[in-house]
Amino acid sequence: MNRLVTVAEMTLRELARRRGVLLLLLLMPLTFWLIRRDSYVGQSVRALLLGISWAVSTAALFATSAARELEPRLRLTGYRPHHLYLGRMLGLWGLGLAISVPFFLLTVVDANNLRYGGIAVAMLCCVAVAAPFGMLIGALLPRELEGTLLLLTVVAMQMLLDPADAGAKLTPFWSSREIATWAVDHTDDGYLTRGSLHGLVVTVLLIVTVAGVFAVRLRRRRHLHHVPIA
Amino acid sequence: MNADDWLRAFAAELYQRRVGGDAARHVVAEAATHLREGGGDPWLVFGSPQAYAAAIVESIGTAPGPRPGPVRLHARGITKRYGRQVVLRDASLTVRAGQIAAVVGANGCGKSTFLRICAGLVSPDAGEVTVSGRLGYCPQQGGTADFLLPDEHFVLVGAGQGVPRGPARQAGRAAARQLGWDAGNAVLARHLSGGTRQKLNLTMSTLAQPDVLLLDEPYQGFDQGSYVDLWDQLTRLRDEGRAIVVVTHLLNQLDRVDVVLDLTPAHQGGRS
Structure with missing residues (x-):
């Protein structure tokens, strides 16, 4: 447990010291919000959720890429793969929640007649999905530029696809959009249920995939035999 | 190389040549005192750290090195x-x-x-x-x-x-x-x-x-x-x-x- 907490803490410390990155992380959802603010409150909320998703997954991508050289040697000092990826994920979830709080307050202050509980759940889904999603891309693509371009593609696809389209459900952040519809348009509870279920399933799938990728990347190689000292 | 660097290199040479810890410390301290009180360039006073360490080893001998283990x-x-x-x-x-x-x-x-x-x-x-x-x-x-x-x-x-x-x-x-x-x-x-x-x-x-x-x-x-x-x-x-x-x-x-x-x-x- 101490290992998990230490990795989570160090992840947060590293990110907290990247002031420029933090500023951009806050600026991005705010920009998305401001651009859509004059049109329709539902659009601005959805844009805000997408901004949070994009910001947290980008932070996760960069944190994972930055730790690529460090993790193998931490593995040698006694960490198991799950300490490293779960610890990092915990740190990123913490960061995502910290980013989300001011934006949640912004919606409370700026928009009336919303189901604010729904907005909070949608933000939770964004953060829950974005951390393992960004980590997965960071683990699979060794170069940050490639990872960023892939993230951009996914977010653009998320933005352009009709949420009612069957294919839209395959995108990672569909859940938050569905829940936001329930929260903004006061639709039936099916939206909330479907969205929450989608968020849960996608999060679990992503965590399992991240676990698999890290387990392979940080595996004990078969050619190396450890013999205890007599 | 100033006097401190010379002394450090000299100590390293002694260590490398397996001169026992106390003896090495004593010899280095003596050399440091000599340089401090007499002044001068250690290279002119003692020669290179390697050569002086070799001379010390000849006069006081070395500690036996540990045998390689398993x-x-x-x-x-x-x-x-x-x-x-x-x-x-x-x-x-x-x-x-x-x-x-x-x-x-x-x-x-x-x-x-x-x-x-x-x-x-x-x-x-x-x-x-x-x-x-x-x-x-x-x-x-x-x-x-x-x-x-x-x-x-x-x-x-x-x-x-x-x-x-x-x-x-x-x-x-x-x-x-x-x-x-x-x-x-x-x-x-x-x-x-x-x-x-x-x-x-x-x-x-x-x-x-x-x-x-x-x-x-x-x-x-x-x-x-x-x-x-x-x-x-x-x-x-x-x-x-x-x-x-x-x-x-x-x-x-x-x-x-x-x-x-x-x-x-x-x-x-x-x-x-």
């Missing part, structure tokens, strides 16, 4: 290809407790790859490695976190072994001092100079008290004094019974090692 690292038949290019062909190395092995060879002959295979970070196409005890690895570059302080690196490494924060910090600072570096300053790793950053890298690899220590050109960016400190520390670790493998392209220290593995291909004059 095998700690045994790599046999290591072959590695990248595409059609064979980087390593049937390379083997055995290192015992209390030995330093140097892996040498021309650029691109697979020295770092060999070490990464020994550390279990890369799989070979053939061959196997047996390690007794705990393994430590210091990469040529990278391996640190830009936005963490040295102390936080020590805490991170310490947590891997269940060492509490306070003792991990103290152990890290103590190991850094052996390399002539005060790691207590709150400077982010990304603001450290190349040589100091490499000291952090090296400190992290020794912090876990490894039985087998793998170092990939650990002296990158070191000044002369740090380089001497590094070899002092390696000699000290060897005498404590650690098995050490150093990848190097500097051949002037090969007289300080016990085993040499030359990975230069045979057609280029290698003797692996």
